Amino acid sequence: MIPLSFAQRRMWFLAQLEGPSATYNLPLALRLTGKLDSDALTSALWDVIGRHEILRTVFPSVDGQPHQVVLPVDETAFDLTTAEVSPHELTGSLSQTAAEPFDLAGSVPVRARLFTTGPDEHVLLMVIHHIAWDGESMKPFMRDLSKAYRARLAGRAPDWAPLPVQYADYALWQREVLGDEDDPLSLLSEQVTYWRTALAGAPEELELPFDRPRPAVDSVTADSVAQPADVHGREKENQQEIWEVRISSLLPGLSPRSQGLDAEHVARLAELDGPLPPILVDRRTMRVIDGMHRLMAAFGRGQEAIGVKFFDGSAEEAFLYAVEANVTHGLPLSQADRRAAAAKIIKSHPHMSDRAIARASGLGAKTVAAVRRQLGDVVQLRMRIGRDGKVRPVSGDDGRRRAAELIAERPEASLREVARLxxxxxxxxxxxRRRLRAGEVPVIEGEPGEPGKATTTPLRVARVKSERKVELLDADPSSVLDKLLRDPSLRHKEEGRNLLRLLQQNAVGMRQRSELTAAVPPHCGALVVNLARQYAETWLEFAQKLDEQMQSTHRSAAGE
Known part of the structure; x- marks a missing residue:
């Protein structure tokens, strides 16, 4: 059985809670003028329903658990019904049709009715339940319906390839990625735990001032409220205005693209229907920061002007913005362009951390660090601004020393307060704090990442004369495991979750070693001993391979 996506399950639950209701019916009324071929329109609607499985999906339940059933086209109950109404009856007829509830378990979540109000005057009303439709669905629906109708007018079926992915595929993918709530290592469990903790103690109902009592039954009606003039003024101030600017007045900017413009991408943009998104322009120089492909596409269309948002800032900030914009949308930057952009940002923004620059340039933090090392003339600052905007020391020792000073000055301060300062x-x-209480120095000897000091790892396996030497953890292994269990880079990958499960099982075994030893009967002792030794050997080989991989990565990053 195909499960529902979580959004669909919410819609299904509300339908069970409310009973037959039109609360989540989404109507789409299309006014059609001119000669209309209703038979071609009916065939086109069938074409679209056949192409999009979600429009012919029902949602029955077994033992109270819903699932999706995609109906074959020839088993789908759908028809375009027609009605003739006068213009003044149209609004009431549309509202009445839109208010008819769906039976999600037994009927498809879409209906269509064609109202004729006069010669060559029609209104096509599509009503689709929210379990199968949202705001992003309208564009592909209208595109496919228009194409299918044109094809049917020409006496043929639409020429299109089957969709590579259907909504049912997405629902299965979502379940696979998020996992099971009962699995404590799943992403879903992590999200649920976070929000339960964040919302703990929140009131069941947010008490807000009102001018009338809440009705006992939801009326599902809306009203409008006139806003004062100053509210509109404040809204306008918060919006970045779009100006129509003559194309001839704009100049190319300092682009992070070393290969210049992509002619094919410009051609594709020029063929798009509707206006192009506004471009970003430096107000001081009138140079384009982001949007040269759109600018050339507009020029190719024969436009004399284009929508522009103005940027007020330095040339260095404009380049940083251009890199961020080109990384997040549009034609992707090449790896070489990203590295070159990162090098330029390092020189113009030496206070930015490797992670902040990595996010801006679309690189990894280690790659940015390697680029930074190659730029030997760049001043290394003691403090850097992270991607969250906070200032942090480059060296961990500086932060530890500052924390020790704060703890001595303000012993009552919380961990978070000291961490922030x-x-x-x-x-x-x-x-x-633990090291200070034990009479130790706050700085860890040989802290990783500090030049000139030997780097030690919590667990290290090395071959010495064909023998493995294991340096065990000083700390409680369970505390290290707890840290790994919270690491999203492990939790969010299936292989990482498998590793965490294995480590967690071994940690439980260590805590219960005496009980496990006593549980082995004498006749099984030799077998368990051999298995335990074999598993230990496997873990040692894994540790050796991982250690060698880490050393190789460290040497590569250091340029050795």
Whole structure:
């Protein structure tokens, strides 16, 4: 059985809670003028329903659990009904049709009715339940309906390839990615746990002022409220205005694209229906920051003007904005262009952290760090601004020393407060506090990432004369495991979750070692001993391979 997506399940639950209702019916009324071939329109609607499985899907339940059933086209109950109404009856007829509820378990979530109000005057009303339709659905629906209708007028079926992905595929993919709520390592479990914690203690109902009592039954009606003039004024101030600017007055900007414009991309943009999105222009120089492809497409269309949003800032900030814009949308930047852009940002913004530059340029933080090392003439600052906008020390030692000073000055301060002032994580502050209480220095000897000091790892396996030497963790392994269990880079990948499960099972075994030893009967002892040794050997080989991989990565990053 195909499960529902989580959005669909919400719609299904509300339908069960409310009973037959039109609350989530989404009507789409299209006014059609001129000669209309109703038979061709009916065939076109069938073409679209056949192309999009979600429009011929029903949602029955078994033992109270809903699932999706995609009906074959020849088993789908759908028809375009027609009615003749006078113009003054049209609104009431549309409202009445839109208010008819759907039986999600037994009928498809779409209906169509064609109202004729006069010679060559029609209104096509499509009503689709929200379980199968949202605001983003309208564009592909209208595109396919128009294409199918033109084809049927010509006496043929529409010429289109089958869709590579249907909504049912998305629902299955979503379940696979988010996992099961009962699995504590799943992404879904993590999200649910977060929101339960964040909303703990929140009131069931947010008490807001009102001018009339809440009705006992939801009327599902709406009203309008006139806004004062100053509200509109404030809204306008918060919006970035779009200006129509003559194309001849605009100049090319400093683009992160080393290969210049892509003629094919310009041609594709020029063929799009409707106006092109506005471009971003430096107000001081009238140079384009983002949108040269759109500008040339508009020029190719024969336009004399284009929509423009103005940017007020320095040339360095304009280039940074251009890189961010080209990374997040439009034609992707090449890897070489991203590295070159990162190098330029490092020189113009030496205070930005590697992660912040990585997010702006679309690279990894390690790649940015390698680029930074190649730029030997760049001044290395002691503090950097992270991607969250916070200032943090480049060296972890500086943050630890500052945290030790704050703890001595303000012993009553919370971990979060000290972390915020020192620019380090609360976990690091906790470690500094523990070390101070034990009479140790706050700085870890040989902290990773600090030049000139040997880097030690919590668990290291090395071959010495064909023997493995294992340096065990000083700390409780369970605390290290808890840290790994919270790491999203492991939790959000299936292979990472499998590794965490194995580590978690081994951690449980270590805590219960005496109980497990006592549970082995004498006749099974030799077998368990051999298995345990074999598993231990497997883990040692895994640790050796991982250690070698880490050392190789470290040497590559260091340019050795």
């Amino acid at each position: 020192a620019g380090i994580s609360p976990a690091t502050v906790s470690d500094v």
